[in-house]
Amino acid sequence: MKRRRKISSGDPLVDWLFVRIAQILNRKGTNITLVRSLTETNCGRRRTIYGVVEYGEDPYKNDILINGTHAMNRRPEGRGITLLHEAIHILMRTVQEPRVLNLEPLLWERLSPAQRRFIIFYVPRHFTDQR
Numbered sequence: 433m434k435r436r437r438k439i440s441s442g443d444p445l446v447d448w449l450f451v452r453i454a455q456i457l458n459r460k461g462t463n464i465t466l467v468r469s470l471t472e473t474n475c476g477r478r479r480t481i482y483g484v485v486e487y488g489e490d491p492y493k494n495d496i497l498i499n500g501t502h503a504m505n506r507r508p509e510g511r512g513i514t515l516l517h518e519a520i521h522i523l524m525r526t527v528q529e530p531r532v533l534n535l536e537p538l539l540w541e542r543l544s545p546a547q548r549r550f551i552i553f554y555v556p557r558h559f560t561d562q563r
């Protein structure tokens with residue numbers, strides 16, 4: 433019988449990535465907030481985005497903002513996927529957006545239900561209004 437309860441997907445590579453993501457979410461310097469609106473200006477166009485990382489000068493201090501009103505983020509699972517996406521950015525800082533977008537569903541699909549719940553648990557229940 434195992435003494436230590438480990439949340440495993442059964443795939444060592446997935447578990448390795450999950451532990452790195454969990455460390456980022458657990459870290460004191462990671463500040464996660466749920467906001468009502470989030471936009472970005474790209475090529476002069478303003479568009480709504482579902483999440484973003486504001487990188488700190490210190491690589492261990494980063495703010496993750498989740499747009500809780502975005503269609504993708506109405507349900508807890510969507511917010512969890514967004515949080516996973518932003519945590520992948522922190523983990524793989526030099527990897528560009530399209531590749532993070534490729535990795536995010538591949539990893540989410542392979543996580544165990546307990547691993548997904550763990551990530552969803554880190555999404556704040558309430559909105560922060562100051563932004």
Ligand SMILES: [Zn+2]
Binds near residue numbers: 517521529532
């Ligand atoms: Zn992204």
